[in-house]
Amino acid sequence: MKSNKTKYIISPRFALTGxxxxxxxxxxxxxxxxxxxxxxxxxxxVFEEEIKKTNKRPDPSTAIFQLRLMNKxxxxxxxxxxxxxxxxxxxxxxxxxxxRFFGITPPKELIEKVKAHRYDxxxxxxFLSFYETTTVRP
Numbered sequence: 285m286k287s288n289k290t291k292y293i294i295s296p297r298f299a300l301t302g303x304x305x306x307x308x309x310x311x312x313x314x315x316x317x318x319x320x321x322x323x324x325x326x327x328x329x330v331f332e333e334e335i336k337k338t339n340k341r342p343d344p345s346t347a348i349f350q351l352r353l354m355n356k357x358x359x360x361x362x363x364x365x366x367x368x369x370x371x372x373x374x375x376x377x378x379x380x381x382x383x384r385f386f387g388i389t390p391p392k393e394l395i396e397k398v399k400a401h402r403y404d405x406x407x408x409x410x411f412l413s414f415y416e417t418t419t420v421r422p
Contacts, residue, residue: 295321295366299375302409308373311409315371321364325373326357345386354379354394358401375403 300308312322327344330353334342342349354376364370376398383390 295364295368295370296404297361297364297370297372298405298407299372299377299403300407300409301374301378303411305412306409307412308409312371312373321368321370323357323360323364323370323372326353326360327374330356344382345388347383347388347391350379350383350386350388351391351393353382354397358397372403375406376401377403377406 300311302308309325312324316322330349331342334340344350357372357374357376357379361370361372376394379394380390380398383394
């Protein structure tokens with residue numbers, strides 16, 4: 285007898301991580317050109333939105349800002365379509381690292397989301413000897 289249950293297949297998700305200027309954005313551009321789904325670097329998007337709105341660079345060294353990044357990252361990831369690979373410029377795990385970098389105790393909500401959220405793989409990219417400057421990365 286055939287089951288009426290629908291199978292949901294979640295697309296494999298791979299996070300690209302590494303320090304600034306490691307080629308994550310460039311690699312994601314190539315993957316996008318090959319037809320893969322991508323999630324652009326959320327901090328850059330949030331910084332650009334804030335600069336456009338207030339003409340000031342937001343302070344990333346606050347728990348509120350880091351939670352904003354987490355929520356935006358999860359929003360972008362929730363929009364990924366199933367049944368095809370997805371590559372992400374960083375992940376919510378990176379936000380824990382940035383909290384520690386800025387001397388912030390990672391918010392409880394962030395830790396809970398990290399524990400519940402899984403990626404199928406993580407690629408750690410090494411520094412490049414060159415990079416392009418942007419409004420976010422002078």
